[in-house]
Amino acid sequence: MTKHTVAVIGAGKMGELVISGLLRSGWPADRLLVTTRRAARAADLSERYGVSAVDNATAAAKADILAVAVKPQDAAALFDEIGARIPAGKLVVSLCAGLTTEFFAVRLPEGTPVVRVMTNTPALVDQAMTAISAGPHATAEHLDIAEEMFKPLGATIRVPEAQQDAVTALSGSGPAYFYLLVEAMIDAGVLLGLPRQTAHELIVQTAIGSAVMLRDSGEHPVKLREAVTSPAGTTIAAIRELENHGVRAALLTALEAARNRARELAGEMR
Missing domain, CATH: 1.10.3730.10 (ProC C-terminal domain-like)
Incomplete structure (x- = not known):
């Protein structure tokens, strides 16, 4: 699993939870990339966790897995910037509350696998509840990868995507x-x-x-x-x-x- 390079795009609070959880699970810091809006935030994350801060285009090119943790209202602009540069075989893991895998499908090359994830703040103490759903092109292997990413943060469960809004209401909030x-x-x-x-x-x-x-x-x-x-x-x-x-x-x-x-x-x- 650790052969994959993960880029956390939009490393705010939730993105930082993913970074710290992966590191606690033994994921090598040199296989983690982060992107942020502010240079000071990027420097802070790099110093604290030993990960590389890059721009969005570099993350899209270098990472095998893109964990998208931007605010939902910023997602369209992000994929206007990098969507066309993402190879169809690259796994996109969305932590954007409310956004469906269809939202990403129309902004990514045909066939790009997307996994939708809803976790919660007890991830800070490794007691999160994370629900994982497959988009149309995501396989069982993609779900396995996403599940392994979030297991260090607590418990995981797989649900149909149609249930994700209920998950957001119940465990996300x-x-x-x-x-x-x-x-x-x-x-x-x-x-x-x-x-x-x-x-x-x-x-x-x-x-x-x-x-x-x-x-x-x-x-x-x-x-x-x-x-x-x-x-x-x-x-x-x-x-x-x-x-x-x-x-x-x-x-x-x-x-x-x-x-x-x-x-x-x-x-x-x-």
Whole structure:
């Protein structure tokens, strides 16, 4: 696998996650290229990771795999610049939220394989959830390559591309929902008389433990919740209030809105 040279095009926050994850997995720094808009950013990445900073045209020519991590609104201009220079056999891995493989197909030589990827920010601690989808010309081997690239960042799953907007809503944006919930629970702890730091420690460890139980027990979340919910106890009193305030319905509506926004972004970029 490490025979491939990877160019991360648009090495912002998400692109840097890919670079650091590949290096942690043992990928040679001399087989990693990066492109950035700003020279200072390029110099910083080169110094920090020992990778080569190049321009987009050089990356397109030298790399075997192009990991495209630019903002969705910048992708069209990027491929106007380099699309025609990319050989049809070169693998393009897109991390651009909302952009379909069709978006790339019309801007690349016929037959160019494209794999669409949606990961999330827990990649910073090697706990990402990354969903991978094949474009029309991507083979099982291309999916294997993309999967190997992202395994160092956490877990991976393969999904049909038609499900990627739902993935964006659920796991791509998902960390923000958990942070909001934890923030609210910490505020509740303060309201109940706990010091903020104590409330923070209580809730963060509870969140970690609950997530590990969900992952490792194999139990349905309903069963795990019921195990904490005693008849006429404190937990059921709290759950009743959550249901009365429509928390479940709010989550359903929120994730549907995120999915719809992902679709809108794709439509705007055609």
